[in-house]
Amino acid sequence: MSSHAKAAKKFIADRERTAWHDQALYFVREKRDRMAHGVPEWEALRKTASRMKKHTISNLAYYLEMFERNATANGAHVHWAKDAEEHNRIVYDIIQRHGGKHLIKSKSMLSEECGLTPYLEERGVEAVESDLGERIMQFMGTPPSHIVLPAIHVKREEVGKVFEKELHTEPGNSDPTYLTHAARKALRQNFLNADIAMTGVNFAVASSGAFVVCTNEGNADMGTSFPKVHIAIMGMEKVVPDYDALALYVRLLARSATGQPSTTYTSHYKKPVEGQEMHIVIVDNGRSDILGNPDHVNMLKCLRCGSCINTCPVYRRTGGYSYSYFIPGPIGINLGMLRSPEKYSGNVSACTLCHSCSNVCPAKIDLAEQIYKWRQQLDPLHLASSEKKFIVKGLKLVMEHPAMFYSAIKAGRLAEKMPRFVLYNSLDAWGIGRELPDFAPETFNEMWKKGEVK
Amino acid sequence: MSSRDEILARLKQNAIKPEPRPEADFQPLTFTNPVEQFQKILQVAGANSVLLEKGEDVNEIIRKTYPEAKTIASNLPGINCATVNPDLLEDPRELNGTDVAVIRGEFGVLENGMVWIKQQTRHKALFFISEALVILLNRDNLVNNMHEAYARPGFDDYGYGCFIAGPSKTADIEQALVIGAHGARSVTVILE
Numbered sequence: 001m002s003s004h005a006k007a008a009k010k011f012i013a014d015r016e017r018t019a020w021h022d023q024a025l026y027f028v029r030e031k032r033d034r035m036a037h038g039v040p041e042w043e044a045l046r047k048t049a050s051r052m053k054k055h056t057i058s059n060l061a062y063y064l065e066m067f068e069r070n071a072t073a074n075g076a077h078v079h080w081a082k083d084a085e086e087h088n089r090i091v092y093d094i095i096q097r098h099g100g101k102h103l104i105k106s107k108s109m110l111s112e113e114c115g116l117t118p119y120l121e122e123r124g125v126e127a128v129e130s131d132l133g134e135r136i137m138q139f140m141g142t143p144p145s146h147i148v149l150p151a152i153h154v155k156r157e158e159v160g161k162v163f164e165k166e167l168h169t170e171p172g173n174s175d176p177t178y179l180t181h182a183a184r185k186a187l188r189q190n191f192l193n194a195d196i197a198m199t200g201v202n203f204a205v206a207s208s209g210a211f212v213v214c215t216n217e218g219n220a221d222m223g224t225s226f227p228k229v230h231i232a233i234m235g236m237e238k239v240v241p242d243y244d245a246l247a248l249y250v251r252l253l254a255r256s257a258t259g260q261p262s263t264t265y266t267s268h269y270k271k272p273v274e275g276q277e278m279h280i281v282i283v284d285n286g287r288s289d290i291l292g293n294p295d296h297v298n299m300l301k302c303l304r305c306g307s308c309i310n311t312c313p314v315y316r317r318t319g320g321y322s323y324s325y326f327i328p329g330p331i332g333i334n335l336g337m338l339r340s341p342e343k344y345s346g347n348v349s350a351c352t353l354c355h356s357c358s359n360v361c362p363a364k365i366d367l368a369e370q371i372y373k374w375r376q377q378l379d380p381l382h383l384a385s386s387e388k389k390f391i392v393k394g395l396k397l398v399m400e401h402p403a404m405f406y407s408a409i410k411a412g413r414l415a416e417k418m419p420r421f422v423l424y425n426s427l428d429a430w431g432i433g434r435e436l437p438d439f440a441p442e443t444f445n446e447m448w449k450k451g452e453v454k
Numbered sequence: 455m456s457s458r459d460e461i462l463a464r465l466k467q468n469a470i471k472p473e474p475r476p477e478a479d480f481q482p483l484t485f486t487n488p489v490e491q492f493q494k495i496l497q498v499a500g501a502n503s504v505l506l507e508k509g510e511d512v513n514e515i516i517r518k519t520y521p522e523a524k525t526i527a528s529n530l531p532g533i534n535c536a537t538v539n540p541d542l543l544e545d546p547r548e549l550n551g552t553d554v555a556v557i558r559g560e561f562g563v564l565e566n567g568m569v570w571i572k573q574q575t576r577h578k579a580l581f582f583i584s585e586a587l588v589i590l591l592n593r594d595n596l597v598n599n600m601h602e603a604y605a606r607p608g609f610d611d612y613g614y615g616c617f618i619a620g621p622s623k624t625a626d627i628e629q630a631l632v633i634g635a636h637g638a639r640s641v642t643v644i645l646e
């Protein structure tokens with residue numbers, strides 16, 4: 001059994017929670033669909049965005065140097081970090097130079113990737129997460145289970161409980177509005193008392209030296225409004241050539257991520273404001289190796305929108321903690337394998353090859369195709385499970401015999417029509433190392449016969 | 455060798471075949487009734503909008519919209535309902551507790567309800583810390599989409615700028631939408 005299947009077993013033991021989680025994510029996926037359908041040029045937009053990324057990563061050094069030049073001319077300090085360790089050291093050095101003790105952070109997957117918060121806390125610097133979801137997870141002492149919706153697996157009652165303890169909210173009150181406003185009040189003090197601000201970077205505009213941070217809560221902007229130092233950290237792939245390119249991604253990001261026409265705040269930081277120091281840390285940490293990996297170089301196109309995660313039937317039914325890499329879902333399976341196949345190969349089985357991820361990805365990354373490639377490589381890496389190999393052999397047999405193939409699909413279709421409790425019980429495929437994909441309402445063959453396909 | 459040079463050398467060594475820059479081969483969204491569309495999309499973003507009619511006073515509208523407001527911060531000429539000039543404050547923390555901030559938007563984007571705000575006050579905190587935000591916007595300054603927004607002449611002329619679409623919000627607790635996460639709980643765009 002793969003590491004994912006083992007961990008998933010725990011998650012799906014709670015049937016109700018599994019169904020609830022599944023629905024919450026599907027709701028976000030549907031919002032994304034409505035947004036996509038509202039933009040007639042959506043597919044052309046994705047295609048151009050994808051090509052623009054390819055253009056950018058094929059000139060990565062050029063654009064990064066351009067960004068550095070312009071950001072420096074704007075008055076920002078640009079640093080380069082080879083790996084997580086160097087990134088953490090650079091950040092800590094800046095903080096120390098200013099005698100900082102209280103860091104206010106807005107959400108950044110890169111800081112998770114580098115393990116920044118524990119690094120700083122060991123050295124006596126308090127790092128407060130200001131995004132509500134991240135703050136909830138920080139209070140709970142567990143990592144986010146999703147890159148855009150950190151607390152998507154947490155129920156309101158659980159939030160109420162932890163706020164009761166940490167923020168002294170009314171016992172038993174789990175109303176989201178009440179809890180959000182309690183966090184607003186408490187974090188306001190953190191914003192006002194912080195001496196260092198940190199943000200991630202969604203896009204870095206090479207032609208201008210500006211960088212863009214997107215939030216709905218306004219926490220990045222609140223965070224950078226008071227301290228004398230703003231540290232922005234970015235993975236190298238965040239650079240975009242210019243504003244024309246940026247337009248593509250700003251149009252795609254929020255629509256894909258949360259199904260909104262835009263985030264509430266799309267902030268453009270170019271020059272440090274009066275009396276403030278601005279630092280930008282550009283981080284490699286394995287990205288230059290991805291560039292040299294022709295099968296997986298497309299991963300550098302990722303905008304971290306999370307829509308591949310929302311649509312993934314395996315993620316929805318097993319939750320973020322079933323994956324051993326800190327980023328779950330199709331994007332995480334691939335990035336984990338690029339980080340370390342030895343450590344993270346247990347996630348590659350968490351895929352039905354339904355290709356839904358590849359179909360929603362705003363940068364048109366071939367996520368499912370890449371997962372398939374990893375699977376092919378597991379054998380030479382001696383990481384394939386014998387059980388999986390057996391299933392693959394079985395599939396091959398079915399594929400080679402058309403009658404068997406069609407009856408297998410019919411059986412699958414039947415499975416989908418079964419009541420939910422059956423689905424989430426006896427067939428809860430993810431716990432037993434097998435998979436239950438979403439089936440189309442009609443098979444292609446049926447549609448063809450009825451003349452619905454021309 | 456510095457990390458910078460090492461990273462750049464590695465990028466050059468691992469470089470893939472240069473891909474030409476793509477041309478956008480699509481016609482982006484446009485709208486025939488700009489003001490109507492903008493009011494509609496502002497609503498989607500959770501913002502109010504008011505069309506200022508000839509002879510109407512902005513100050514009256516602000517007062518009427520936020521009758522409870524005690525502190526109104528603005529450095530704009532003509533905003534005589536303002537009780538504080540935020541530019542006279544040394545420390546942006548003094549803005550905490552502001553009820554309404556009145557600021558000027560440069561242009562609005564019809565496809566998503568964003569308004570481009572350039573830093574125009576000494577402390578950018580003003581845009582985020584006040585309970586309510588009033589944005590004055592010339593109704594002729596509306597663009598269809600982000601392509602047009604970023605292509606506006608002189609766009610890059612800012613130190614700090616922010617596209618704001620409605621009030622601060624979150625859905626981090628069970629995907630339930632809550633207005634007023636950290637920034638303004640209410641946004642009113644006055645179309646002049």
Ligand code: SF4
Nearest residue numbers: 302303305306308361
């Ligand atoms: S791989 Fe694509 S869909 Fe997934 S997070 Fe990245 S950009 Fe979004």
